[in-house]
Amino acid sequence: MSNNKLVDVKNLSVHFPVHGGVFSKRVATVKAVDGISFSIGKKQIVGMVGESGCGKTTVGRAMINILRHVSPDVEIGGSIEYHFDDEIVDFAKLSSGEMRKYRSRVQMIFQDPYASLNPRMTVAQIISEPLQLHTKMNAQEQRERVGWLLDKVGLQPEQARRFPHEFSGGQRQRIGIARALATNPDLIICDEPVSALDVSIQAQVINLMMDLQEEFNVSYLFIAHDLSVVEHISDKIAVMYLGDMAEFGNAHDVYHHPRHPYSKALLSAVPLPDPSRKNRDRIVLKGDVPTPLNKPSGCAFRTRCPVAEPSCAESKPVFEQQVKDHFVACPIVKGA
């Protein structure tokens, strides 16, 4: 199992300091990600779910180490160990200069297909940019590769000379996928790749991504908030709540036998296309998600948890393996 791992995230934390006052003193910290651990195997799809603002996207961006560009003073702790074929690299410790040669190994597909393609570049320029950076292909080879990639993602190679604004949302997302695949990466981080698309297009894009995953032997970290989508494509599911990992395990186990009370509530909210089951037990959580500026003590979920006990406020629950390959951060449900 361990030699089959591609990424091993251990105790990853991402904190954004908040400055204020006359002397820009540090007044608070946004704990966007607060010590999470999970791993992605080779050729595996890991789905990551959670509410808006729980830190899913931040995890994805931390894993390709581009957080520092937008917020230079971000604090990243823990380790993100990549087990490439030839070497083991910890992305959390690399400077952006050292990162450069590993950039081709991990790519990203973005949520908003309108913002993620530079409107001033043609499709050919967009897709060939990673080729220019990471391969020694000449112009002709690049053109061929771009045409081939466009064909793979279901577009016509002749469309390479068009600009992004001439495409629909689904087509643009296909361009984004082609760009991510251009350098044959080991891992693609898919940051809600279908949430900006129509439902009918969502299915097409997801099926395309699954086909390409097999063809290119690539791993996905599939960030989404649609549980049914994630269950459909993932090998493993990670559930996040307010910067913490609530549950991580095989997709089937997490989806059908959730252990953490938050996962249970989340799964009971999945709409079922079956009217006869409309009276099933829905767990409705009370209240709002607390702010990551001032998280509750102990378990972050205790303020809304249906099974919370006074002891939950004392210490942060240990994220441990409760059943085989099934990690849960809740001592209450242990042994249940």
Next chain:
Amino acid sequence: MSEQQEISLSILKKRWLKFKTLKRGYYSFIIIISLYVLSWFLPVLINNRALVVSYEGELYFPVFSGYYAGSTFDQDVPGEAVYRQLDAKWEAEDSDNWLLLPPYPYSPYEDITVTGNKMFDAPSRTHWLGTDNTGRDVFARLCYAFNISISFALILSSLNYLIGILIGGSMGYFGGKFDLFFQRVIEIWSSLPMLFVIIIISSIIRPSFFLLIFIYTIVNWIGMTYLMRAEFYREKSKDYVAAALSMGQTNFKVMFKHILPNAMVPIITFFPFAVVGGITALVSLDYLGFGMPPPTPSWGQMLDVGLSNIPKWWMVFAPVSAQFVTLIMVVFIGEAVREAFDPKVYSRLR
């Protein structure tokens, strides 16, 4: 294939096509550009030196090779040969010597020291816009001043833009302490009374074309930094920048290949107005007497001399109308550019 290219126009091309439909701005653009290009050929169009002189079987090219004393061509004048008189003389004598004068055979520098030139000559067929207080041809000076004004404004605006984009862009892109430091620098810098600074510097050092540009650039680069900082700040958080970074593009490439083309709108729309500002800046400095050293032809200096000799109407009329026409055409261009770049028209692309 051509049909394919027709569909896939870049945004810039679309905007250029839109600009072409705005006739007033487009024709102003054509006129200003052609006049400016033409003004680089002024030495062969408006000059008192002959283009070609054939004297005793030998060819001379005074426009290109410069000074020839009058005695070279057996002319009895002090100093340089007067080619207009030479032409008339050889014509009258029906001699074998001949010369070819430029279409308008007066220079902006020749004054009453040259025989035949008079002060305050009213506009006529020889002097289209008359002569000034030292007998210099007003039309010739006007044309040379046009070239200097536009060159000054173009170089000044480009330099301001270059510095403004580099510093403002880096401020917006890198943010943090770099941004904070330069914000304070700019605040201090912009609180200096700049006209006084320029006047003080010009009264100490004798100004020249490039020194004036240098001084004005030191003062004026600030304006562009605000715009560029805001543009880069907004663009850097977009996903296409994250995509470029995640594939390992360098900061320099991300700034200038990815962000800058998307931050071109304020650059291009403000450029004509920056040029207007540059022209007026030079005129006002010259008018106050702190600009280009005399006898450089300049609209400000002509205006100054004209106002102190106001009954000679042509000396005021000429520089004022030249400025008026030039500035209004540049403003027309600016308006048309602004309309062509109106984001509402291509709102899907923004």
